[in-house]
Amino acid sequence: MKKLILTTAALAFSAGFALAQDTVRMGTEGAYPPYNFINDAGEIDGFERDVGDELCARASLTCEWVKNDWDSIIPNLVSGNYDTIIAGMSITDERDKVIDFTQDYYPPTDSAYVAASDSVDVGSAIIAAQTATIQAGHVAESGATLVEFATPEETVAAVRNGEADAVFADYDYLLPLVEASGGELMFVGDPVPLGGGVGMGLRESDTELRDTFDAAITSMKEDGTLNELLIKWFGEGTTTY
Amino acid sequence: MFSFCSDPDALDTVRWFSCYLTTGVHMSFYVAFFKVLLLLAVTAPVALGFGFLGAMAARSHFLPLRWFGKAYISLVRGVPDIVFFLFFVIALDQAFEWMRHQVLCPGWDQPIWQGNDFIVCQAAKLPLGTSPQWMHQTYGFGLAVITFAIVFGAFAANVLFGGMRAVPRAQLETAEAYGMSHRQTFWRVLVPQMWVYALPGLSNLWMVLIKATPLLFLLGIEDIVYWARELGGTKTPGFTSFPHGDWRMWYFLFLLIFYLGFTRVSEVVLESLMQRLTLGQATAGGEAQRKAVPR
The missing domain is CATH 3.40.190.10 (Periplasmic binding protein-like II)
Known part of the structure; x- marks a missing residue:
């Protein structure tokens, strides 16, 4: 058993930090419709739920959704309680000093x-x-x-x-x-x-996970699925890519 | 929940509410009540234990231990709860992970703190990144219990320390005169008698503890106040089948009734406990009881 753990640890090293974990914990607020909210069944729902699930499917990651207060959403990310912030967070210079952002998945608002x-x-x-x-x-x-x-x-x-x-x-x-x-x-x-559009927030050290999500967002922009989701949640008049 | 709930717009008021109040989110709200009660049931004894140890340390004859006890009491009592809950819990979590990191990942060559980020190897994560959400919840709950216990333990320690000093010196002298050792005096004479002095202070703490549970949400645990705020907030059509305006007043009114009821039950229980503890004690209350009972 111990050997197994050591082997797994060694594998984790060689595969790099972010990709070694197949479960990515997605932190959101759950109080900002249509971006993210709690639906009648008590689950996280909204534009970002759809986008996040699609991104995880494309990157072959298992994603787990976590709710967190807006106030403490960045401290809990950097201390590792979850791996991403996907909560309608606009990309700003101030935040960029503390955490990293993917490219925007929602145009500047x-x-x-x-x-x-x-x-x-x-x-x-x-x-x-x-x-x-x-x-x-x-x-x-x-x-x-x-x-x-x-x-x-x-x-x-x-x-x-x-x-x-x-x-x-x-x-x-x-x-x-x-x-x-x-x-x-x-x-x-x-x-x-x-703001500079809404992006996903990640720890600055998680560059590989950021690149993974970046690539997935690019592919969603290219084949138009992101635009479909934007229109589904924000209506016909919204800005698309 | 009910078969007629598929089209809430067409329902009359009674049926609408019977559907509305049994949605999945409302179930989470009801579960949160049990969460809060469970937290109290676990935290109160643990905090009392911390308090007892703290009070024992603070009156120890061994100087460093006495310093430790006094420092614990005054430090924790002096720090605002919210600071404790924001800073201390994250620090505690990181301390656990740091220790596991040292043991489990000896080959790790990167720094643990990279700027703002706290990075330990995957195997040292608590709970593991791959664990299901309920384990994260349970872990958060455990952290909450520890933090509550430390905070309220410090207050309890102060109360118990005072209670121990309030026991009449004559009682202890008598015990010593009978040849009891320090330890025997403490456990057989001091401890049984101090509760009656400590109970008013402890019951105060209990009441404060009951109402401190909203701090739980800082730890990611959804307590009743969080759900009341979430459910009572304005719900617009399109995001729910049950749109409504700002109903937070009604949800909070419900919480008010819950808390008042809970406080009342606590008062009754604490009062009867006080009666029992007073029995045979050399206090005014004990004297009154003695006179009331015909011998």
Whole structure:
């Protein structure tokens, strides 16, 4: 038995770090539809679930989905509790210093303001955004008053109950909420293009796993499956590759 | 769950709710209640054990041990829980993996810390990267128990330390006069009597512990507060068959009732425990009991 373990360990060395493990743990937030959310059956669902499963199938990896709070999603990646972050995380320079990103699997996105009335001036109002997002960073620089919340849900709730004048988040996250609100919520101001697209986050030392996923994303872009998934989850009008 | 649930839009209110409340996510919510109760059932005795050891160490006659006990009590009590849960748990996890790494992968030539990354060999991973998710969950649960036990153990140690000092000196002197050794005095006289002094403080800790479980989500364990927040949040059509607005108020109201009920049960149990411990003690309560019982 011990010999077997040693042999496996030796094999693991020769095969390299990332590929030696056939199970890859995918970390996501599970609270950001349509990117990722928990469905009625209690499973992780959404655009990223579809993309992730397809990527793993193409790279012949077994993938296990793990839920983690947005707040601690990067610390738990670098300490090895899971191997990737696939949670609608935009590629930014600041994050790139701590972790690595694959190429984007969602084109650079528009962020938008949503308010309960159309008279809100987004330059000087009180704006809600989720902590540690590019949107929070943008609001902080824009001169408006920023109020931060741990979950996306709370940012929208803050607008509904009047705590904030508007919420600033990804357009795709806000759109279904605005549509379902029956006129209570509306887009205000102009959409703001932010970030360098959404990519998968990996540990900086996991270069091989990153290359594997990069190649899988390229192949999905080439044969159009990624575009199909984008249209399935974000509608006909969305930007595709 | 029920056969009529396939088309929730067409259902009347009662049936809609009977379907809604039995979806897979709601089952996870109900399971989370048992998770929390299990955590409390395991953590409370372990924390009490930590507290007892801490208190024993803090009043030890052996100086380094006494320093250790005192340092444990004051250090852990002084650090905010959330820091403990964010930093300490990750550090603890890495410490385990580092130790396994040293034993299992002697041939490893790369540094373990590469910038921000903590890299150990695959065989040293805890649990192994290939383990099913439930093992990761159980491991996280174990880490939670240890962390809760260390944090609440420090508070319990302080309470027990105080309880031990509150036992009247005369009791111990009497024991010594009967020729009991230190050890005998401690176990036969001091420990049985100290509980009555320690119990009010311990019951306080228990109440705080009951309500500290949302910290669990920092460790990736989905507790009842996490699920209440998740389930109560706005659900838009397209992502669920049961769209609804912001219902967090109702879910949290349910939690409120649960916690109040749980607190009430705890109070009743602790009160009867207090009555039993007071029996025959040289305290005001014990005196009152003695007078009430006709001999």
